[in-house]
Amino acid sequence: MPRRHLPPPPPPAHLRAWHDEAVLQDDRAEFLAELARHSLGLTRLLLLWSVAAVFAFGWSFLGMALMSFEQGDGLGALIGAVFAALGFGVLVPAGFWFAWGARRDREVRQLLCAWAESEPVGEVPGAVPGAVPGGHPAAGVRLRAPGRSLGWLLSSSVLCAVGLWVAFGWAASARPDGATYGEVAYYIGLGMILWITGLLGAGKAAAHYRWAARVFTVRAPRAPRAPRASR
Template sequence: MARRTPLPPPPPPAEIRAWPDRSALLADRAYAMGELTKRQLGAGRLTFFLLVMALVQLGWGFVGAALIGIFDDGLFDPLTAIFAAFMAAIGGAVMVPSVWLVVRGVRNDIACRERLAQWTGLDHDPAHDAKVREPVRSVVWGLLSFALCALGLWVSFAVPNMFVGPTRGGYGTVAYFLGAALILWVHGLIGLTKAYHHYRLAIRLGK
């Protein structure tokens, strides 16, 4: 598999900067800021973000099936144990790389924000900065992330009441829905953080 294109590097230290003129500096600044913003908030990043969240939910679904088999069936026998272990193994195999992708994405976002701040402070280019400040990106991320947090809140409180009871689910069902809600909350907060930092960047560029 081809290696992912690395992030644009930060600007060189002041003592070794060698741009021939300001236009060359602004051209490099425009490319770096545009690429870093796309890596954080572009359509490709949003698609990847949602796909990874779906994979984490899928893995947790297998683990949830194991929990329900153990705690909600009322009879724990060797066959149930084998089924639970099998489902948990599949869930772990899906969740571990998916969670790693989430962590890598967060680290990538932090690196992008740091480099954006460095390139932003290097100079001022109103014509290009207006493109980077485009509010649509942060609005899309903000609304979607808010929806994920709201859905997580609903799953935390309303859904267990619908599926848990004397003749329905038990502790395993509760654990599954709470885990699913936590996944929604974590991804919603990640997205809200990205939208907030882009909003701060837009304010800084508008000064």
């Protein structure tokens, strides 16, 4: 996705005084909501799963290459070399795709932090707990995105469980006379791809929720202590 589809960074601190305060606060709330959708939206989850599917597809070729090499003849070695070339031909672009997605997520996170810090929480009189300053009382709850965070967490947890079952369940049930080393390596690798994908999704959901809850929760000021009576 091109960079122009992301909101711009906030204006520098020495230029904010020249902007209309209400307009700046409205832009801040709008851009934060848009960045939160970029960070934890359904599209990002499907993109993560798509990258994992491409990795699994490429690993399938490598698994077939290992099984072909185990045949120990010239034809098996030739077929294995072809499968290995196809596998690396899929895995290398998948690696670049994954790096692009990680760089995109880092850019979104930097913009989120920049816009969140553009107006410190708690400086607006009458601020509501959990609100983003600027007259948007429910914005803090929307930015925490509890529904999307829970969806990411649950789906990623299921993916982690499936990955562990594929990896260790197959390895535990394999028998020397029934499964080859290539098959065991293939299923363990496939399970690890699913498990790592689930960990990435669950970690991202938890990190976003904790960050938003910390940044957009206004703590009530402590009441001054009463002076102690002199004895």
